[in-house]
Amino acid sequence: MTDDVTDLYREYGDERLPPGQRCTDRFPVLSKGETPSCDPSEWRFEVYGAVDRRLTYDLDEFRDLPSVTQKQDFHCVTGWSRFDCMFTGIPFPDIVERAGVDDDAVHVLFHALDGYTTDLPLADCSREEVLFAHALDGDDLPADHGGPVRVVTPHKYAYKGTKWVTGVEFLTEPERGYWEKRGYSGTANPWCEERYS
C-alpha cells in the first residue's frame, strides 16, 4: 500500500510547489562529488550517540525491517522540485524506538559513505515522512540517488536527505552538517524559502 503524503505542504500554506521552485519530470542527480562505490556486503547502518541501544544492521537486516511506501515530493534548494516520488523505507520514528533514544537527545547528525553529513533538530526528524529509503518507484534505489539507502525529508530541502547513509547519530547539543557549515539553512523549510542561513 502506498501512503500519499504529498499534502504535507498544507502545514505551511496553500501551495504545493514552494516559492521559487519549478517542477521537473526528470530526477536530476546532485552530489558534492562522485557517487561512492559501495560493496553491498560491506555496507552497515549504525545508530549511536544518545541512545539506550547502539544498533548495527547489514543491508539484508535493514531491508527486512518493516517498511512503508509513500508518495512524496522532493524539493532541491537549487530550484527544482519533483512531485510524486515513490519511496520505500523505514520511518525515522521506528529507528528512534528501536534504539531507545535518550530524553536529552535534541539533535541528529546523519553520516554517509562520501563523508557528507547533514543535521536536523530531533523534533524535525521525528515524522513518519522521514524515511531511510531503499527503493524508488518500486526498484532498488539507484546508486546515483543514494543507494543502497538514503534519507528523504519531503518537508525540507533535499540536502537534508543524506544519500549513501551509513549512520545516524543522536546528539545532546546541535552540530552542523556539510552544507550547513557552508551557509545553507539549518532548518531548510522550502515553503518559507529557508535556503541560506
Ligand SMILES: Nc1nc2c(c(=O)[nH]1)N[C@H]1C(S)=C(S)[C@@H](COP(=O)(O)O)O[C@H]1N2
Ligand atoms: N551523501 C550525500 N548526500 C547528499 C548529497 C551529497 O553530496 N552526498 N547531496 C545532497 C543534495 S545537495 C541534494 S539536492 C540531494 C540530491 O539528491 P538526488 O541526487 O537524488 O537528486 O542529495 C543530498 N544528499
Ligand SMILES: [Mo]
Ligand atoms: Mo541540493
